[in-house]
Structure formats: C-alpha cells, structure tokens
Amino acid sequence: MILQRRPGVEGIGVRRRGWNPGRIDPARALLITVAGGCAAGSLVWTLLVGFVEPHAALAFGVLIAAGELARITLPGHREVAPIASAGAIGYAFLLSVGGVTATHSAWQVIAVVTLGIALGELPHIAVGREPRWSDLARRLLIVEITALVFRPFVHEVPPDSEHWWLVVAVMTALVAGAWLVDAALAATIRAERLHTRISVAFGDELRAQFAIGMAIGSSGMLIALASTVTGLVGLLVFTAPLLVTQVAFRRFAEIRLTYLQTVRSLSRVTEVGGYVETGHSRRVSRLARLIGCELGMRESELLELEYAALMHDIGQLSLRDPIAGGATVLASPREQRRIAELGSAVIRETGVLDAVAELVRRQCEACEGDGDDGPPPLGSRIIKVANAFDDLVGESRDADRIEAVLQRLRMDAGREYDTDVVEAAARVLDRDRARR
Template structure:
C-alpha cells in the first residue's frame, strides 16, 4: 500500500511536470504567484514537530490554486496537470533549505500533498471548465466548494491513515479516527483559507494572496507556541519520572522504556491519541510512589511484591501525581495499578502488563523476553488481561523480541 501510494504520486508528478514543460505554462503570472506562495509556505514548515500539517500556508496555497476558476473576473485556463506541476515544483524549491539541514519532508508527506491537490483539482476544474459552476452561481457554488473541501479533507485523512498503517501496521480504524479528530484544528484553517483565497482572487485578483495569508500565518504561530508548551509539559513529566531513578529506587531508563512500549501496545490495541497521551504520561510516572518507601525495593521490581504493598505504593503514587498538577486521568491510571485487571481501565492494564514484562525480562539474558511472556500468559487468570499480553507479544515480535537498552 505504501509503495503504491508513493508510486502513484511519483507517476502523477512526473506526468504533470512533463506535460507542463512540453506545452508551457498557461497564465504564467498566476502560476508564479501561487508557486511563490507555496514555496514560502514550505520554507516556513515546522521541522521535527510531528504535526499532521507542518506547512499549513503551503497546503492552503496549493488548495487555493486547485480551486481557482477566475482571476479578477477573468476565466483561468490552467488544468489539473498544471496545478499538480506548479505545486510539486514549488514544494521542492521550498524544501531545499530543510533538506540541506537534514530536516526535509518525508516521501509520505510529499505523496499526500500531490494526491490531495490532484483530487481537489480533478473534482473542481472539469466542472468549472464545462461552465457548470457559472450556471449554478451564488449559494449553490458556495455549497459545492464546501462539499469539495469536505471530500478533500476525507481523502487526505484516508491517505494519511493508510500510509501510517502500511508503515507501522497499527490498526487502520483508530488511525483514521485520529486524523479526523485532528481536522478541526489546523486542518480546518487550511481548508477555509484555501477556499477564501480562491474566491478572493476570483474577485480582486492576486493581491488577495498576501492579504489572506496573514490570518493563517498568525494561526500557525499560535499552533507553534502551543506545540512548544506541550513539549515542555511532557519534558516536565519525564523529569519528574526520573526522580525514582536519581534516588536509586528504579533502574536507569526503566520509566522511559515502559512508556515507549506501553504506547506501542496502546497503538496495537487501537487507542485514540488522547488515550495514548494519558497512557504515556502514566507509564512515565507509574513508579513515583516508591519515593515514599524507607527501604527501596530491589531493582524497583514492584510486580513481585504482595498485593497489599503494591496497592499502597500505587495509591501513594496517585497522590503524588495529583499534587504535581498532571491531569486526573493519569493519577487514576497510577492508582489502579494493583487492582485486578477486570476492574482497571485499559490504560492501567497496559501499564501494569508492560511494567511486569520489563521487570521480568530485565537482566534475564537472551531468553528473558520469551520467559517473561510465558509468565505473563500464566498470570492472565487474574493479574493481566489476555488481549493486552497478546498485543504486547505482537509488538515485541515486530521488534525482534528485544527490549530497548537502558540509558
């Protein structure tokens, strides 16, 4: 699937560039203006943020060019292939500085950009060329643009979920759900700006491009600040989690390893992005209750303690989490670590299972992972949910059945 998407995007880009170079650009001024806008948007991309749309201005400009029918009251003659060619060329030009710094866009991002713009242009340009939009006019034309934006958004979400599923083998349904949930954020601003740009250029000409780019630039700045705050928040939680390591209660890197593996298991089970965030934070802080112990548990292995002692440590850990200002859902997961798994939320079941696996497998040599999985399977009657254990086994199988090294 991943190879098919990339191949289709590559063939479409090569075809568009070849046809455009052979026949030349129609309305070069318009093409140049939108090309510059897209290139500038790519220059301002968010390198290394992991956001779903790292170059919102470039995406909005590409969408506006795909939906452009008139320029200052005059019909435009560019077609679908020229739209794709201009978008590809401008995106490649804008990516050059990022590639030089080693932070260029991924092939999946470029493939999505090409296929999404092509989809919007195929839906809009033939209707406009046949005069259907001019016949409808007014509210009907506006409703058609809204429908096209909805379809384009759905198409982009399906592409994003499909490529992520092919790359990671995570369940497709939850990936698509997360993409659709993210649409009301920066995605809605991109769609709205692209449509408004196209309509404004149709009336006032190309001067509308810089005017209507400003709100999206401000929105991008706000999202960047929000992303920075979110990153700082996670770093604070990670620093708090390291308190048990610094005090000598848990081995170095234990919380980080449990958090990474718990998130992978949560993905395998189809948890949503908000639940994955709670899961990761709870996994980082699941041992913080050990700070209340006078005598540290050997190697921090709480899974082998009596149930009453496990419950006391879990409740103390939840109380500490609540005092730190972390969201209440994280504290609940930490508090419920010692409960029977049937009484736990799924996030607590995952953290408990992964923590026990890491403790059992640690330092047991090459056979440690397999031995730990067998012990977890034997404990599914009360302590560990069978579905979580099998999901953990699948995650480890794809990773070669090894643990990350401490550090």
C-alpha cells in the first residue's frame, strides 16, 4: 500500500504543546497548594504577632526581591533565582547579626521570603510575563522546609559556641537535602509534563542543578555565617560572587538558545529552497523529541536528537532535482543513503556536532543496521520513523490517515523500523489527538 502525501490545514506538532506554563498537572497543583498554603499561613501568623528584628527582615526581603527580579531561565525551561534563593537560605540559617542573636521564627522567615518573591514578581507581571507557579512554589517550599527544620533549634546553639563545626555540618546537610528534594520535585513535574521516566528526569535534574545548586547553597551559608561578624554588610560582600556566577549562567543559557535558533534557521534552508514541505523539519523534530521522551532518553540525548531531526534533510540541497514533495521515504534506498551521508558531511563541518552528524548519517539504515557497525543509534531509528510518518501524513490531521500510516509502519517494523519506536510514536500520537 502506497500512501501519497495529502496537505491539510494544520499538521501535528505545528502548535507546540510540549511546555505550557499555564497548564496545571496534578503534581504541580499539589506543590503549589502546599507551598502557597504554608506561605499564606506564615503571613497571617507574622502579621498577628509582629516582626522581630525588622532591620534584618527588611534587608533580606529587599535582597530576595532584587534576586527574584533578576531571575534567569536555564536550558530545559528551568527558571532559577540564585540571589533570591541564597538570600532566603541565608535568612533561614541566620544565627546573629553583628553579635546580636537572631530570634526570628521559621514563620517569619517564610513570610519575609514570600513578600520578597511577591515584590520581585510584580515587575515581571507588569510587563506581561506570566509567573511560572511551579518554579515559584519549588523555591518557596525549599525555604519553608529549611526554616521549619533549622529555626526551632537556633537558640540551643549560640553563635559563639565551640561546636560551630556541628552547626556548619547541619547547614550543609540541610542544603544537600533541600537540593535533592528540589531535584525530585522538578523531576516529578518534568516526567509528568514530558511523559518520560521519572528516574531519567531525576538524573537530568541532578546534572542540570548541581553547579547552580551548590553555588546557591554555599552562598546562603556564607551569608548567614558572615553576618554574625560583619552584620548586614555581609549580604553585599557574599552576594557579589553569586552575582558573577549568575551572569555566567545567563550567558551560557543565551549561547545555548542562540545555538538552537541557528540550527532551526539552518533547517529551513531546505524548505525555502523547495526541497521539502514547509514545516516538515519542525514537525519531525517535535515528534522525534516526544518519542525520545517516551523511550526515556536523557536530556542531552534529546538535544542531539532535536538538532539531528531539524537537519536530517539538509543533504537534499545537493540534489539536482528535488524529490517530489521532499518525501525521502519514497526515494530509493541508494538515494536515501546518499542524502544522509551528504547531510552528515555538512554537519561535521561545524566541528562540534559530530554526534549529531552520526545520527543523520545512519537515519536511513534498517533497524538492524546495514553493515558491521551494528544497529543504528536510537536517535537515528527515531528520526527514521518520525520522518517516514511526516512524509506520508504531512499536514493532514485526518485520524483515519494517521492510523493507516501507523499500520504501514507496523507492517515494516522489525525490518525497516524499530518496533519499540513505532509503538512509542503511536502512543505519542494518541495523546496528541486526545488533547485536541
């Protein structure tokens, strides 16, 4: 059975459904409810009993607000506010200010952090940036846990105690525990949103948050300990290194974003030149990424897969006459292999995308492999399925046509196409249709 491409009104994947900050999933709803309820209770309690040591509360509140205002978004849509988080941890760990014992309660810590975050969010809301409630709730919940565990025992460990090392050990343990809890919460939300394995998501979060998490935790501890001697001046002194770190992370995120935008622009060359249908590369990339999530690929592997899927047809630029409709699945195996190899050669010229080039080179191989190299990488097998699906379906959203194409892929599964990849694609497409 040969299916020809049939244009429609809007293809699967034209509307990006991957990340939606406004959608509330069960895990996110529970997180926001718990963190928000604790914050509201702390505000009411603190207003009733009054603030103690208002100068310190004001100084830390301003620092948290400024840090929230200067928050950054890291790769993977991870929103962090290093200065605000370090200031909040420092206030939770505060033992004394210039030798005067800090007696504020855990509830006051939560209230000050809540007010600081709210003030820092106001400018973002004023310019139309919708808050990422789950990220805000995670930052708030970590401080709530830290303060509720640490503050009740502050009066039992005076700042001049000879057992200062024990206090530092407790702070370190709490920072490490908070970091693990935060990674677990982020992984749960990520697994729910992307339909990937929670163990894979947890590993991705640990790798993504390790450097910034350690910088935040250590800075928060230093702020608390330094304030014992220097007073509130320690806020400025020990926030400066974190500010430099934040700038470095921001530049890294911007470079990563620019890199992806460049690859996306390059992938459109084949569309502009008339070699493939408009939107083909974006649709293949989106479907391939969703299949990769379904199969439990790590975040770094998903990024390489996204790059390779965007540029999988770039080898068609070498063709004298474009393939009808750009559907390489209808080309001869020899022509498919030539396109893949030429595309791989072009990508290798960058000098930094060798892994991506290898995925593109082997995308046309059968699932068992064509030579002595063994089966092609999982990414190549995913691109083969995603490309074949879009070549045959195109922009059509007709359910019967989609099912017919899936049945055709299943008929060739085990020979041309990887069975697990085909079934993963079917599950992804079922969820996609169910969302409409």
